[in-house]
Amino acid sequence: MFSDKKQKSIMDTSSQQNIIAHGTRIVGDIESKGPFRIDGSVEGNVRTEGKVVIGKAGNVTGTLEGVNVDVEGKFSGKLLIKGTLSLKSSAHIEGEVQVSKLAVEPGATFNATCSMKGAVKALNNGEKTSQKNDKGTERTA
Template identity: 35%
Template structure:
C-alpha cells in the first residue's frame, strides 16, 4: 500500500466524514473532528480539525475554521485554516482568509483580504477579484 493511501486510510478511521448534500440547507453551528464536504447550503459557523471542501454546487455564508479548506463553490465570510486554503477554478470567495498558504487557481474569484502568519510578524495582503 502506498504511503499516501496508508496515511489517508489511517486518517479516515479516526472519524467519519460529514456530508451536507445538495438540496440541504444547514443553519447553525457545526463542530467536528472529521472532514466536512458541503454540496448544499450552510449558514453558520463550521469548526473542524479536519478538512472542509465546498463542492461546486455548495454555498457557505459563515466562518470556517479548519485544518485545510478547498472552495470549488461559493463562500461568503471568513476562512481560518492551519494549513492551505485553495480556491479552485470554479470557486468564489468573498471575505477574509487567515492561513499560512493561499492558492488561487486561474478562473477563481477572490474578493477580500488575506492574512498570512509569518514566524516573525503578521502580514496583511489586500486582494481583489482575480
C-alpha cells in the first residue's frame, strides 16, 4: 500500500511548480507538463501545459507555448498561448503573439504582431462567413 502512494506522487508532477531562479541561465529547449516561474534567463523554446510566470527579473528569448502566461519581465520571440496572456505594467514583449485572450496593464510595452484565435468566430456568433480577397479567391472565416 505504501508503494502505491509513492508511485502515484511520482507520476503526478503537473501541480509542482518548476522555478528558474534569478541568476540562472538556460540555453536550450524545455518541455514540461507542470507550471513554470522564470526569474532567470532562458534562450530557447519552452513548452508546457501549465501556467508560466515570467518574473520582473525574468528574460525569455525564443518560442513559448503554453495555456496561460503572466509576464512581468522581458520576452522576445514567439508566444503561442491557448488561454490568457497577462502583461503586467513592467512587461516588455517583442515578436509575434497568438493568443485567445489578452490583458494588458498600463505601462506594459507590447511591440508585437498579435492574432487572437477565436476572435473572428466570437464576433460572428460562431457563423462562418465568406469573403473574397483582392485576387477574387473566396476565404472562409
